[in-house]
Amino acid sequence: MNIGGQRGRIGWAVVAAAIACTVVGVTGCRPTPTAASGAPSDSGAASAGGAEIANMAAAARGGGASGGACVFVKPDGAQKFGHVGWGFRITGTDQWVYGAVENPTNRLYTPPGGNIGAWHAQGTYSRMLSEMSRDAYYPGKSTHPYSRYRCVPSSTSDVGAARRMIRTVEGRGFLVGVDPATGELTSRDCLDATYDVLRAYRTRHLTYAPHLDVPNVWVETLWNWSDHTLTPR
Numbered sequence: 659m660n661i662g663g664q665r666g667r668i669g670w671a672v673v674a675a676a677i678a679c680t681v682v683g684v685t686g687c688r689p690t691p692t693a694a695s696g697a698p699s700d701s702g703a704a705s706a707g708g709a710e711i712a713n714m715a716a717a718a719r720g721g722g723a724s725g726g727a728c729v730f731v732k733p734d735g736a737q738k739f740g741h742v743g744w745g746f747r748i749t750g751t752d753q754w755v756y757g758a759v760e761n762p763t764n765r766l767y768t769p770p771g772g773n774i775g776a777w778h779a780q781g782t783y784s785r786m787l788s789e790m791s792r793d794a795y796y797p798g799k800s801t802h803p804y805s806r807y808r809c810v811p812s813s814t815s816d817v818g819a820a821r822r823m824i825r826t827v828e829g830r831g832f833l834v835g836v837d838p839a840t841g842e843l844t845s846r847d848c849l850d851a852t853y854d855v856l857r858a859y860r861t862r863h864l865t866y867a868p869h870l871d872v873p874n875v876w877v878e879t880l881w882n883w884s885d886h887t888l889t890p891r
Contacts, residue, residue: 724750725815727861729852730758730790730888731806731877740874743804744852745786746859749815754786755779757824759851760796761832768832776828776851788891803890808883814860823858827851834870845869849876 728745735741743758757778761768768774777795779786789795790804833846853867853876865879 725812725859725861726754726809727812727856727859727864728754728756728786728807728809729856729877729880729883730756730804731808731873732804733806733874736873738874739872740877741848742852742873742877743790743848744855745790745809746817746820746856746861747783747812747815748780748817752782753780754783755817755821755824756781756786756790757855759827759832759848761848762796765832766834767838770829770831772831774828774832778824778828787888791888791890805888806877806886807888808877808880808885810861810863810880810883812860812862814862816858816860820855820859823855827854843870849873 724747726747730743730745732741741758741760743756745754745756747754755778757776760775760777762775763773775796779789779795781789787807790807793803827846827850830846833844835843835845837844849867849871850869853864856864863880863882865876865881867876
């Protein structure tokens with residue numbers, strides 16, 4: 659666990675904190691949506707969020723980054739340890755891919771292939787913000803909606819690798835605790851999924867997220883990322 663840059667031994671108190679993504683306040687399950695599964699398009703509406711990314715990119719070192727990434731946060735989720743999801747820009751376009759591992763069963767362990775509430779979708783920046791703010795893929799199920807987001811432009815990106823990682827995190831199951839296959843104390847939770855996808859994308863200024871880290875703690879370490887309140891839209 660990494661708090662304020664200091665890493666200590668993982669004790670039982672840390673293990674308790676590491677349950678951060680297991681009680682995200684959602685129930686039920688819906689099929690994993692994708693861009694090809696019929697989600698309606700944005701019809702070209704102007705996006706203030708897209709302008710925000712463009713402005714950040716222009717200010718970034720070297721000028722005009724063509725990629726970007728976001729982290730979406732439910733600060734009060736998982737007994738106030740936090741819950742996170744991801745978004746990344748399809749390089750050089752107005753399209754974003756976004757999603758999360760919601761863990762609707764609230765179990766500490768779900769084997770690969772089980773229901774971990776994994777989903778992803780594609781749309782413009784404004785549509786991404788709208789759907790994340792409303793928990794569009796778990797409508798009416800979330801006790802604590804996404805209410806904060808942090809974004810950063812990125813001059814490096816690998817959309818193909820990020821898409822492959824999405825398939826990996828959606829199929830590897832969920833874990834906080836001892837891995838029954840290896841006996842290792844580790845995690846494959848919402849934060850691991852978010853970090854692994856954005857790392858595969860090659861997001862700049864992405865802080866390392868050790869296994870069993872706490873989402874709300876990790877979010878505060880994202881240096882040079884914007885920070886905004888997300889309200890239903």
